[in-house]
Amino acid sequence: MTRRARGWTIVSLVAAVAVLVASVAWAVGGGVSGGPANAQVGPGWMLFGRSGSAAGGSGGAQTLPGAVVDVAALDMGAMMGGRGMMGGWSGSTWTGGDMFLRSDRTAVPAGTVTLRVTNDGSVDHELVVLPLTDGQRIGQRAVRADGQVDESTSLGEASASDAEGEGEGVAPGAAGWVTLDLAPGRYELVCNIAGHYAAGMYTLLVVT
Numbered sequence: 001m002t003r004r005a006r007g008w009t010i011v012s013l014v015a016a017v018a019v020l021v022a023s024v025a026w027a028v029g030g031g032v033s034g035g036p037a038n039a040q041v042g043p044g045w046m047l048f049g050r051s052g053s054a055a056g057g058s059g060g061a062q063t064l065p066g067a068v069v070d071v072a073a074l075d076m077g078a079m080m081g082g083r084g085m086m087g088g089w090s091g092s093t094w095t096g097g098d099m100f101l102r103s104d105r106t107a108v109p110a111g112t113v114t115l116r117v118t119n120d121g122s123v124d125h126e127l128v129v130l131p132l133t134d135g136q137r138i139g140q141r142a143v144r145a146d147g148q149v150d151e152s153t154s155l156g157e158a159s160a161s162d163a164e165g166e167g168e169g170v171a172p173g174a175a176g177w178v179t180l181d182l183a184p185g186r187y188e189l190v191c192n193i194a195g196h197y198a199a200g201m202y203t204l205l206v207v208t
């Protein structure tokens with residue numbers, strides 16, 4: 001996915017530069033029809049901005065049941081503009097750079113809740129809903145040798161690209177969601193792709 005994203009960026013850059021050169025040449029040439037030269041820059045910049053707008057995805061347009069919690073999945077690869085100078089993979093483990101789940105709200109009323117994760121990062125992510133026991137804090141789960149935490153108590157997960165429920169991971173630019181009936185309590189939302197919990201992909205959700 002990262003390679004494809006980079007490909008798009010390069011294509012967009014080339015297109016934007018070509019449009020700029022063309023419009024500058026047109027302006028230097030004195031223009032012919034009297035239209036504003038800048039009009040031709042628009043589409044180039046819109047194309048250039050594509051990678052940033054993809055997060056809206058198909059998950060953004062539809063009506064989801066219950067209280068909707070929007071969670072953004074972020075990683076330094078995307079923040080640094082591409083592969084990132086602080087992140088990298090060693091085998092299946094992310095070795096550098098922080099990752100985040102950033103929720104738009106930390107509390108929702110009990111009942112029907114839809115959790116939607118939008119992947120604003122550069123690698124696949126997911127969102128798994130794990131109850132917190134009394135006194136248990138987020139970020140404190142034991143990470144196993146495989147880089148994951150125990151998710152046997154999971155109430156549900158959003159790990160499909162632009163679809164509901166379980167899948168193979170939410171791809172960069174895509175969104176996944178899951179609708180659950182949540183009882184009052186404290187929950188930890190985690191990304192349980194190997195290495196991601198340890199890198200910081202967890203956040204609190206309080207159901208009141």
Ligand SMILES: [Cu+2]
Pocket residue numbers: 073099124125126191192193196201
């Ligand atoms: Cu992740």
